Amino acid sequence: MADPQDPQSLQDPPNPQDPPNPQDPQDPQGSRSPQGSRSPQGPVDSLRVPRYAGPATFARLPRLDQVSHADIAIVGVPFDSGVSYRPGARFGPTAVREASRLLRPYHPGLDVAPFAVAQVADAGDIACNPFNIDEAVETIQDAAASLMVGGTRLITIGGDHTIALPLLRAVAREHGPVALLHFDAHLDTWDTYFGAAYTHGTPFRRAVEEGLLDTEALTHVGTRGSLYSKNDLPEDRRLGFGVITSADVMRRGVDEIIDALHQRVGRRPLYISIDIDVLDPAHAPGTGTPEAGGLTSRELLEILRGLATTQLVAADIVEVAPAYDHAEITAIAASHITYDLTTLLTLTRPS
Numbered sequence: 354m355a356d357p358q359d360p361q362s363l364q365d366p367p368n369p370q371d372p373p374n375p376q377d378p379q380d381p382q383g384s385r386s387p388q389g390s391r392s393p394q395g396p397v398d399s400l401r402v403p404r405y406a407g408p409a410t411f412a413r414l415p416r417l418d419q420v421s422h423a424d425i426a427i428v429g430v431p432f433d434s435g436v437s438y439r440p441g442a443r444f445g446p447t448a449v450r451e452a453s454r455l456l457r458p459y460h461p462g463l464d465v466a467p468f469a470v471a472q473v474a475d476a477g478d479i480a481c482n483p484f485n486i487d488e489a490v491e492t493i494q495d496a497a498a499s500l501m502v503g504g505t506r507l508i509t510i511g512g513d514h515t516i517a518l519p520l521l522r523a524v525a526r527e528h529g530p531v532a533l534l535h536f537d538a539h540l541d542t543w544d545t546y547f548g549a550a551y552t553h554g555t556p557f558r559r560a561v562e563e564g565l566l567d568t569e570a571l572t573h574v575g576t577r578g579s580l581y582s583k584n585d586l587p588e589d590r591r592l593g594f595g596v597i598t599s600a601d602v603m604r605r606g607v608d609e610i611i612d613a614l615h616q617r618v619g620r621r622p623l624y625i626s627i628d629i630d631v632l633d634p635a636h637a638p639g640t641g642t643p644e645a646g647g648l649t650s651r652e653l654l655e656i657l658r659g660l661a662t663t664q665l666v667a668a669d670i671v672e673v674a675p676a677y678d679h680a681e682i683t684a685i686a687a688s689h690i691t692y693d694l695t696t697l698l699t700l701t702r703p704s
């Protein structure tokens with residue numbers, strides 16, 4: 354039954370005599386939009402093609418090569434050679450895409466149909482060398498920069514947290530030093546592991562050293578767990594970071610945290626990096642370095658929705674390791690976070 358509130362139903366009504374064919378190159382998405390229409394090509398319509406059918410792009414969106422231009426591209430980086438503990442985040446992008454099949458086109462919390470107001474497309478995966486981290490970092494930076502040509506904004510699904518460094522390099526080249534909201538159990542500002550500079554525990558120290566970040570506007574959110582030394586926190590502060598711990602979120606509450614984040618980032622171009630281990634292992638067991646006492650997925654999603662008036666320019670969601678997941682708990686959380694990040698990007702057009 355057509356529902357006038359449903360943006361999909363505002364297009365031509367489905368014709369049961371003429372079902373879409375996902376194999377049909379003229380209509381690979383089962384789209385109701387006429388060919389050549391200037392409105393964004395949305396996801397496959399789950400009221401016409403069952404959501405479990407066909408290949409998984411994020412939220413069943415078109416692939417980048419199926420659209421003439423994308424305002425927002427979702428790209429996977431299946432790289433996990435930078436981890437210090439459990440491997441497996443290389444399978445994150447595939448798991449998040451699979452778990453995203455249930456996403457629907459209208460976001461009631463933010464009152465927007467993100468795929469109707471912006472052309473969003475799935476750019477596939479960046480193929481990077483698992484045996485050479487330096488080379489992989491360069492590949493990711495170059496691929497991200499090429500995807501951003503023409504003003505396309507990027508949401509990246511990792512992959513381990515190493516990938517934030519090349520992504521920030523590509524973003525800073527476009528926008529200059531950016532504000533950063535880093536949602537993570539960990540600081541990820543350590544110096545080296547086994548002498549290696551590019552790891553999943555070090556991207557944000559490198560980013561500060563390289564001048565990619567606006568050091569007036571950096572905050573970790575959700576930090577908790579054991580550290581290497583008492584010096585870790587003052588060193589992190591010296592780099593410019595503020596810290597809102599997981600316990601602060603619980604004690605101060607979501608609304609106060611949102612206010613504090615707005616004060617910190619203001620109208621600066623903003624990058625959001627979300628390590629799924631910011632969530633409690635009960636909400637995200639499928640990750641490589643889990644820490645007890647984390648945020649709930651409800652808290653994280655509410656905080657993100659509170660950031661709709663920032664100047665978000667790009668984001669990543671990293672560290673989903675499906676081998677440790679159960680019943681897709683982690684991948685579902687990550688797919689919803691990615692949906693919210695996408696929706697935020699449609700609301701926060703850079704000035």
Ligand SMILES: N=C(N)NCCCC(=O)O
Nearest residue numbers: 437514539553554642672
């Ligand atoms: N970025 C993530 N997930 N973890 C960093 C933890 C580094 C460590 O082993 O101390």
Ligand SMILES: [Zn+2]
Nearest residue numbers: 538539628630
């Ligand atoms: Zn982490």
Ligand SMILES: [Zn+2]
Nearest residue numbers: 514537541628
């Ligand atoms: Zn991290």
